[in-house]
Amino acid sequence: MNIILHGRCVVGGKAEGEALVTHETISGWGGMDPRTGTITEIRHELRGISFKDKILVFPGAKGSSAWSHYFHMARLSGAAPKALLFNRMSTKVALGAVVTRAPAMTDFDSDPLDIIRTGDWIKVDADSGTVEVVRRAQTDT
Amino acid sequence: MRLDDDEKAMLDGAQGRARQKAMELLVKYGKALGAEKLVKTDNVIGTVGMATPFVRDYALKPGGLDAAFSEFNLDSSETIETPEFAAYTCQVIHGIDTEHWQQQGGAKEVADLQQRGEEHFGRRGVNMMGTCTPYQVGNVPVMGEHCAWMESSAVVYCNSVLGARTNTEGRESTGAASVTARIPYWGLHLPENRFATHSIDVEFDVDDMMDWGLLGYWVGHVVQDDIPLLAGVKNQPNLIKLKHFGAAAASSGGVELFHIPGVTPEAASIEAATKPGRPLARLKYGAKERREAYDMINAGAHERKVDFIMLGCPHDSIEQIWHAARLLEGKHIHPDVQLWIFTPRSIKAVADRSGYTRIIRDAGAWLMSDTCPAIGRVMPKGTKVVATDSAKQSHYLPAILGVEAWFGSLEDCVDAALTGRWNGGLT
Numbered sequence: 001m002n003i004i005l006h007g008r009c010v011v012g013g014k015a016e017g018e019a020l021v022t023h024e025t026i027s028g029w030g031g032m033d034p035r036t037g038t039i040t041e042i043r044h045e046l047r048g049i050s051f052k053d054k055i056l057v058f059p060g061a062k063g064s065s066a067w068s069h070y071f072h073m074a075r076l077s078g079a080a081p082k083a084l085l086f087n088r089m090s091t092k093v094a095l096g097a098v099v100t101r102a103p104a105m106t107d108f109d110s111d112p113l114d115i116i117r118t119g120d121w122i123k124v125d126a127d128s129g130t131v132e133v134v135r136r137a138q139t140d141t
Numbered sequence: 142m143r144l145d146d147d148e149k150a151m152l153d154g155a156q157g158r159a160r161q162k163a164m165e166l167l168v169k170y171g172k173a174l175g176a177e178k179l180v181k182t183d184n185v186i187g188t189v190g191m192a193t194p195f196v197r198d199y200a201l202k203p204g205g206l207d208a209a210f211s212e213f214n215l216d217s218s219e220t221i222e223t224p225e226f227a228a229y230t231c232q233v234i235h236g237i238d239t240e241h242w243q244q245q246g247g248a249k250e251v252a253d254l255q256q257r258g259e260e261h262f263g264r265r266g267v268n269m270m271g272t273c274t275p276y277q278v279g280n281v282p283v284m285g286e287h288c289a290w291m292e293s294s295a296v297v298y299c300n301s302v303l304g305a306r307t308n309t310e311g312r313e314s315t316g317a318a319s320v321t322a323r324i325p326y327w328g329l330h331l332p333e334n335r336f337a338t339h340s341i342d343v344e345f346d347v348d349d350m351m352d353w354g355l356l357g358y359w360v361g362h363v364v365q366d367d368i369p370l371l372a373g374v375k376n377q378p379n380l381i382k383l384k385h386f387g388a389a390a391a392s393s394g395g396v397e398l399f400h401i402p403g404v405t406p407e408a409a410s411i412e413a414a415t416k417p418g419r420p421l422a423r424l425k426y427g428a429k430e431r432r433e434a435y436d437m438i439n440a441g442a443h444e445r446k447v448d449f450i451m452l453g454c455p456h457d458s459i460e461q462i463w464h465a466a467r468l469l470e471g472k473h474i475h476p477d478v479q480l481w482i483f484t485p486r487s488i489k490a491v492a493d494r495s496g497y498t499r500i501i502r503d504a505g506a507w508l509m510s511d512t513c514p515a516i517g518r519v520m521p522k523g524t525k526v527v528a529t530d531s532a533k534q535s536h537y538l539p540a541i542l543g544v545e546a547w548f549g550s551l552e553d554c555v556d557a558a559l560t561g562r563w564n565g566g567l568t
Contacts, residue, residue: 010173027540066312069213089174091327
């Protein structure tokens with residue numbers, strides 16, 4: 001059976017796609033390449049991996065105040081994530097989500113970082129406040 | 142969100158298209174945060190910089206500077222004429238020094254575009270300070286003042302040292318704030334969110350600039366975006382030490398506010414900065430933690446032959462330029478290296494008058510403004526190894542420009558400039 005998470009809508013809309021999960025906070029300026037969506041931060045567990053067209057599941061934002069500008073540029077480059085699911089609210093991540101213009105959610109009833117794994121198929125309905133998690137193992141069969 | 146009549150009029154378009162788009166963005170942003178209302182602000186630090194490749198492409202398209210402002214400052218795909226700004230707004234550090242672009246390897250057309258942008262937006266109310274340290278050159282908010290500031294090192298200074306109130310805003314939210322004189326009332330605008338979360342027992346005797354940088358880097362690393370209180374600080378810090386401490390803590394973590402009892406204005410005592418009934422998480426900073434911070438910052442540096450020495454992140458005060466000039470006076474830097482020092486343009490005017498710029502130029506180094514290597518992606522050609530006295534710059538440069546970066550004291554950096562080798566270390 002698929003798992004359903006409930007959370008608060010940050011930016012409305014619906015999206016589905018493959019999950020990319022990190023337990024480390026993400027930097028905008030100085031942490032990723034907005035033309036490709038690739039994480040560039042030294043020592044980051046996703047270094048060299050792109051979030052383009054993924055459902056990005058992460059703890060929250062860190063670093064420079066240009067966080068939103070970098071996600072804004074990623075959107076204009078076609079390199080933005082399809083949706084943003086995160087735990088820790090901040091001005092960086094809220095503004096970044098708004099200008100990315102992708103569905104975004106937070107304040108979940110259980111921690112998406114514990115439940116969602118990279119590669120799971122995720123259906124985000126930010127308007128109704130639900131996230132459906134389809135395990136990769138199930139989609140493979 | 143609850144909006145007042147003026148805000149509703151802006152949202153309805155009664156005050157023009159630009160204010161309408163700006164208010165739409167602030168409402169979306171406020172809802173995303175979970176804010177209940179907006180707050181009036183008359184102090185904005187934002188950017189209309191046009192020099193970065195991405196923004197430049199927009200500014201050179203039909204619609205020009207207005208198209209770039211609409212997209213990047215108001216999140217509007219529709220091009221709107223840039224209006225007169227409603228709030229006092231200053232330009233933060235940006236991508237190019239229009240006086241030193243040739244030394245920095247920049248292109249004339251980029252400098253020309255930036256110059257055109259400065260005149261265009263300046264006329265509409267953007268005060269062209271061009272610095273990450275507006276508080277060094279006249280924008281000094283008062284205690285309790287609601288601000289909308291970009292630039293993590295300026296935000297932490299504004300909140301902590303001045304006691305004014307700002308979250309870390311972005312290019313789009315400061316654009317909207319400039320046009321509407323509003324920002325979401327959320328986070329650090331609310332007094333109840335300004336209490337300390339962690340107490341750091343500073344057992345090591347932190348005094349010089351390098352040690353304040355190391356302490357900041359370690360504190361940011363351990364508290365991330367929480368609010369640290371430094372207990373047991375023995376030596377009175379000044380502007381430049383707190384500037385360095387905050388910039389480092391905002392780079393390794395996301396510190397936007399810190400308290401030092403007896404030093405910062407919201408911490409007359411430990412109790413004054415602590416929420417009643419909420420115990421602080423306690424941590425200790427001793428020689429071991431200092432060593433950890435040093436090793437973390439210098440982890441990626443191996444080659445001792447340096448190519449480039451950078452001073453002035455955040456931008457130097459006149460006092461720091463004076464210190465550097467005294468170390469350089471009568472000497473000349475190694476022929477294989479370059480030394481660039483960054484300061485706000487108005488402080489450079491003081492350095493020019495005081496003879497410091499001449500000393501620096503005679504030593505073969507440059508005093509520059511408006512940008513820095515990390516923001517402008519500017520370095521001498523072929524640079525592989527950098528040395529800097531900034532924990533912030535050494536944190537970011539390896540990721541942004543793919544170079545090795547040494548962090549040390551001003552004296553270590555000037556020694557590297559004179560010898561071409563990094564001889565710094567932790568004593």
